[in-house]
Amino acid sequence: MNNREYTIALAGNPNTGKSTLFNVLTGLRQHTGNWPGKTVVHAEGFFTYKDEQYRIIDLPGTYSLYSNSVDEEVARDFIIFAKPDVTLVVLDATALERNLNLALQVLEMTDRVIVCLNLMDEAKKKGIVIDIAKLSKKLGVPVVPLAARNKEGIEELLETIVRMVHGEIKTKPIVVSYSRAIEEKITKLLPLVKEIVGEEYPARWVALRLLDGDTSLLHALQHQPHHLLKGVPNYACHCSAKSI
Template identity: 95%
Template sequence: MNKREYTIALAGNPNTGKSTLFNVLTGLRQHTGNWPGKTVIHAEGFFTYKNEEYRIIDLPGTYSLYSNSADEEVARDFIIFGKPDVTLVVLDATALERNLNLALQVLEMTDRVIVCLNLMDEAKKKGMVIDIDNLSKKLGVPVVPLAARNKEGIEELLETIARMVHGKIQTKPIVVSYSRAIEEKIAKLLPLVKEVVGEEYPARWVALRLLDGDTSLLHALQHQPHHLLKGGPNYACHCSAKSI
């Protein structure tokens, strides 16, 4: 019987050391090209841990996943439609507040997340102290401190990835609360979204994107295999227009 190959997505803001982590994990086992139909660079690599194979996709560095650019659309679509076994979100420990915006967006999309708190060596030099356990508790997912360029924390990260892919880590991602008006609209839209996507995609996140007028998501949903959309290929548009 062939061993399963696990897929890992690597997300993060630019300049967080995301590509450094990618290189540390994959070494020379990597290649680059373009995403289909895009001018965006596609970087993919492989690594082995405890005799199991992992494929890791280095998603474009972005500040958000709101499909305002080709980079954001590529990152968003892979997390949603590629359904990676684990999504690693790389944060800069010296700029945690700014970086958490992307992490919270990813946590709305999937519960299979590990937060990589990179540049911990720089944070220490600046006298910054981060309560890793409390941050993990607040976010509802594992947080692993790293200094990727020094290969510090890599073994702990690999072990955390292995435990997650084997179902040994239960996560409960934080649910971001919005204004009363937005929450009321989400509540109204959710049943309609669930009719369309069922359990295939995160209904609350889809509802938020529809409320934001994300037409590129509608387009992407309509181009997924029709069996994934319960009402057929045109039903998503109907749901959006009807609800908003």
């Protein structure tokens, strides 16, 4: 048995079946509490597949990772600072356009992503047809169709997880293009951000958060152990990317 334990983050909008998938994967091997210093529920579980151990963290259900709430900050910080081996983003196949907003945000943060297209049974009932291969190619990461409550697609998901943790899947996440003004500001900020965070964090994403005046991220960066990031606030732009 491989002694290493792989960490999986489970992200998604509320009501996408994320918790159902968590329960299917972990069964009774799970426990809940609160995130350290937060009132947000922390759900963690474990499972074994092909003699390998996995720890799965069910992140709070959120519509974005822009730190507008404690839930969003918790989910954002875990993906960025804990650096899970895989982040599963659970989408509702019946409301794909709305759900893709969160998926695109996660893809700006990490390339170790598997998109779980859940509620495929409901989509079928509504006559919704999704080209899985085309969506996967567009997003640049694996997309696995699921009906978690019926345990459909779980085996394919597990196989995809195994391939990703062993480096057999090479992803190339889509790069979201913003307005010319924002892209120019990102270009100016990138060298400064890379000088501070190096390869530790996704520089483009950090630059975007700085442009959006995300002070909670600056605070979180400063308080990460082993990283002297006192220069970060000097590069904060107190303007919103939405208003540029």
